[in-house]
Amino acid sequence: MRRDVLGTLMMVTKLMNADMERGLGPAGLTMARAQVLWEIGGAPGMTQKMLADRLGVTPRNVTGLVDALEGLGLVERKAHPQDRRAIQLFLTASGAGQFRQFQAGQEQFATLLLGDVSPERLAGLRTELHAIVGKLSALAEGDQTGR
Amino acid sequence: MRRDVLGTLMMVTKLMNADMERGLGPAGLTMARAQVLWEIGGAPGMTQKMLADRLGVTPRNVTGLVDALEGLGLVERKAHPQDRRAIQLFLTASGAGQFRQFQAGQEQFATLLLGDVSPERLAGLRTELHAIVGKLSALAEGDQTGR
DNA sequence: TATTGTTATACTCTATAACTATA
């Protein structure tokens, strides 16, 4: 029974991932790039270094992702006013539109998935999931050996 | 509140993915390859075509994954006794050992994550998650437009 | 004719290492 729940949770994991990938919108907008758009939309003006740290990837990787988004006309690089080594990232008008679409999509997704769950059950679900997040985070902390 | 639960669910999704990636074991054994190992372990003798369908990837992709696992000494290709076009896949002794390790790991994972949840709450959690799986599956069915 | 698997080619994500400009 315990494993049964884990299996279902894994299934949710898999299906949610798959679902994110549909709904991406314009051609050229991949998952990794959409995530970058999401981060910049949430904190406009962040540097590439900050973005690399947020995403947990290398600066080199960010270079490529931002290059692509710039090419799609969704993101702009601007010189940092204080630090001439650094670059600030902003959404273009088009990028901001896409960002708003993601926000709306997320709202819709939440309603679809959880709209008809009662508040009590929702509270219970949140408690369970929160506990799971805690345990997974502890796992992640404990194992910093890398591969 | 509803979005709060969705956010937590997404966090679980992300952390579970990250967690799968640790615990892979031998160098060269990536997520995609481990999944192949898992499928073959569950249905030894399956053809590459069957595997491609199970994983939802192209046959070309399977060729590469099986090549890698063969190179690691975890999987064996054997001629299909009836159909000379097809290839049957089996785990080597080493691959079977790895497979058993995955099984044990999953058991441990389930215990860690859900071991101290009461049977009643476990049942409730399962109900909620099952409903979510249903909705996500319906979404996946409805949208077959591809990208 | 249809199916199974492969070769050829290309794109994306990711990493490490070396380098430039700046702090």
Added chain:
DNA sequence: TATAGTTATAGAGTATAACAATA
């Protein structure tokens, strides 16, 4: 000396298209 970002290089996952062998 340390930091921000880039170029160079490489491995891995994925896709489409063309092809050979077989059904």
